[in-house]
Amino acid sequence: MKLSIGEVARLFNISKDTLRYYDKIGILKPVVNKENGYRFYDIRHLEQLGLILGIKYLGISLSEIKEIIENGDIEDYYNLMQKQKDIIKERILELKKLEESLDNSGQVINRIMNFKNQYNFSKVNIENLDLKLYEVKVRSALDLENESKVEKKLIELKDEAYFYFYEIKDNKHIIEEENLLFIKSNEDIEKFLKKSKNKDKITFKSIQGKFALVDFYGTVEEIHNYILSMNKYFRVDKDNYAFIEYEFYLPKKREEVKYFVRIYLSL
Incomplete structure (x- = not known):
């Protein structure tokens, strides 16, 4: 399966400029057809892009992602996964606190209404x-x-x-x-x-x-x-x-x- 930059952008709800930037800094380089210069993405790229976006969402920098991709060391990937887990745990605690705060505010509002x-x-x-x-x-x-x-x-x-x-x-x-x-x-x-x-x-x-x-x-x-x-x-x-x-x-x-x-x- 070959997908154009526009198709991948729509699939992941990101801009073409984002994909071009990822290509420029070397963390997601599409395959280039040498005959016509056409750039396309395959399944492997989609998996990698999903990983990049997930890691970036958790606040890990693109430079850190690039370093891990370039090194290609399995231990680096493992450490990255552990870091992701720690960040997720922190986010879960933050969301629980936010939920408790909203519950408390809701209870107070109910009291005020009556x-x-x-x-x-x-x-x-x-x-x-x-x-x-x-x-x-x-x-x-x-x-x-x-x-x-x-x-x-x-x-x-x-x-x-x-x-x-x-x-x-x-x-x-x-x-x-x-x-x-x-x-x-x-x-x-x-x-x-x-x-x-x-x-x-x-x-x-x-x-x-x-x-x-x-x-x-x-x-x-x-x-x-x-x-x-x-x-x-x-x-x-x-x-x-x-x-x-x-x-x-x-x-x-x-x-x-x-x-x-x-x-x-x-x-």
Whole structure:
């Protein structure tokens, strides 16, 4: 069977230029008819092209593929297969994490669809909490000039949403610490920090005592007003604090962004 460059391009849903480039760099050279200069591909080429595209999809460079093809060493091919398997395992883990994230988001959205804000503060849950929250700079969370590998690892190991610290001043103003966020301690984080040489660089807040816990859906301004109303209702000191757990946000084109949050107000 002989196939033209156009037929192979259509068969693998790639461009003719891609095939010409593979020919140019020497990783897939078609057979050339010496009489008329006609170039064609056979079954062997199709198998090789399938292998090249599969390897390239996994992020292995063309230069590495070329080196293995040119050497033709069976051990190199075996090592390449092992590398492919490792990459596939990593991708599977990434996809599983993505699936879990989508499932969690779906559950939160279902809650929001049937959710009504609680304005009867007598029905708000009161709990005694004992939490350990690790401090992370927002710059690290956004991965901008990430200087701390420890902070980056904490972000990877978190299993809940981020927490933000709100300071209540004179029962009139909310001051948000915009440059910091907090991650709730879990077993994986504690195991990591126990082994880390840089654990002393990470600070944490120990949150203990009685808190009013309630979910709320609204804009930032509405969240602030709600917290102030809660603080007045519970007759807490005028200077107080709350932790806010941002579980979901809904971007809107013409309105302010709405957030689904859990409020932890110190009592």
